[in-house]
Amino acid sequence: xxxxxxxxxxxxxxxxxxxxxxxxxDVSEYGLNGHVKxxxxxxxxxxxxxxxxxxxxxxxxxxxxxxxxxEFNKDGFLTFxxxxxxxxxxxxxxxxxxxxxxxxxxxxxxxxxxxxxxxNQKDSLTKIIYKNDNFERKMEIERDENxxxxxxxxxxxxxxxxxxxxxxxxxxxxxxENTYLxxxxxxxxxxxxxxxxxxxxxxxxxxxxxxxxxxxxxxxSYNEDSKVIEIKNNFIDETNYTKVIKxxxxxxxxxxxxxxxxxxxNFVVTTQKFDKYGNTIEFSRTPNDDTESDVWISKYKFDEKxxxxxxxxxxxxxxAVLVKRKxxxx
Numbered sequence: 402x403x404x405x406x407x408x409x410x411x412x413x414x415x416x417x418x419x420x421x422x423x424x425x426x427d428v429s430e431y432g433l434n435g436h437v438k439x440x441x442x443x444x445x446x447x448x449x450x451x452x453x454x455x456x457x458x459x460x461x462x463x464x465x466x467x468x469x470x471x472e473f474n475k476d477g478f479l480t481f482x483x484x485x486x487x488x489x490x491x492x493x494x495x496x497x498x499x500x501x502x503x504x505x506x507x508x509x510x511x512x513x514x515x516x517x518x519x520x521n522q523k524d525s526l527t528k529i530i531y532k533n534d535n536f537e538r539k540m541e542i543e544r545d546e547n548x549x550x551x552x553x554x555x556x557x558x559x560x561x562x563x564x565x566x567x568x569x570x571x572x573x574x575x576x577x578e579n580t581y582l583x584x585x586x587x588x589x590x591x592x593x594x595x596x597x598x599x600x601x602x603x604x605x606x607x608x609x610x611x612x613x614x615x616x617x618x619x620x621x622s623y624n625e626d627s628k629v630i631e632i633k634n635n636f637i638d639e640t641n642y643t644k645v646i647k648x649x650x651x652x653x654x655x656x657x658x659x660x661x662x663x664x665x666x667n668f669v670v671t672t673q674k675f676d677k678y679g680n681t682i683e684f685s686r687t688p689n690d691d692t693e694s695d696v697w698i699s700k701y702k703f704d705e706k707x708x709x710x711x712x713x714x715x716x717x718x719x720x721a722v723l724v725k726r727k728x729x730x731x
């Protein structure tokens with residue numbers, strides 16, 4: 402729930418749009434095109450013999466890929482989701498707002514959990530209640546006159562456990578995002594600066610750990626098309642940060658990203674390349690010493706909706722995993 406403060410609970414309304422799949426919904430969040438009814442993902446070991454793919458034993462997960470079954474309603478929102486670990490069911494009211502989410506684990510040692518959602522008259526979240534057999538956590542959201550979330554307070558048995566606060570500038574940019582233990586003990590403080598074009602320039606971050614206090618920042622640079630081309634990530638000084646370089650094609654789509662640590666004697670440069678759909682086609686880790694690089698290549702097959710239905714993943718030119726997706730449309 403940590404990212405909920407920015408992504409959903411505080412910044413957006415979290416109501417469900419009811420128009421087309423061009424709207425923000427679960428189908429688009431998963432990068433899928435068309436009116437998807439369900440998608441099932443399965444993973445297999447495989448080999449390539451004389452240009453023929455030989456499928457062998459099924460596997461549960463590999464890297465970021467894992468078995469799953471997702472079912473969507475006609476508005477593009479999840480109604481059911483299944484993994485090897487659990488089953489999730491989503492429930493909506495007559496206004497098509499998510500009002501309840503339940504998760505049932507396949508392990509008998511883990512209790513089933515549920516989330517209950519309450520909204521105001523502007524379809525924005527005001528309360529979330531998390532429950533399992535022996536525990537209940539309540540999250541209350543306060544909003545300003547513009548219906549923007551400005552504060553979230555988490556309670557357990559009416560005792561404040563965490564507090565999140567957000568401040569905006571006149572353009573609606575989030576310039577402060579602070580997390581507190583209990584009511585007011587600082588845990589993580591973030592402040593941001595923006596350009597006249599409302600592009601984020603810096604993030605100054607202070608984390609209060611039990612063993613130390615960490616201070617660092619993220620610094621952003623842009624091209625003339627307002628695309629991020631460089632980030633000084635986790636910047637402490639010019640000898641201690643990670644340099645992130647982003648490259649784009651002529652249409653402004655991200656095609657390559659490099660992560661280069663600075664200040665370390667031994668480090669690994671990470672590079673990721675993308676196709677025109679945003680899928681990773683190459684991922685490599687290159688040490689700065691004589692150690693060999695690891696290079697992952699992904700090859701895709703697509704259906705008529707331009708959703709990928711097969712991914713062959715290779716590590717250093719050797720077959721690693723075959724991912725197959727079955728997609729049915731309305």
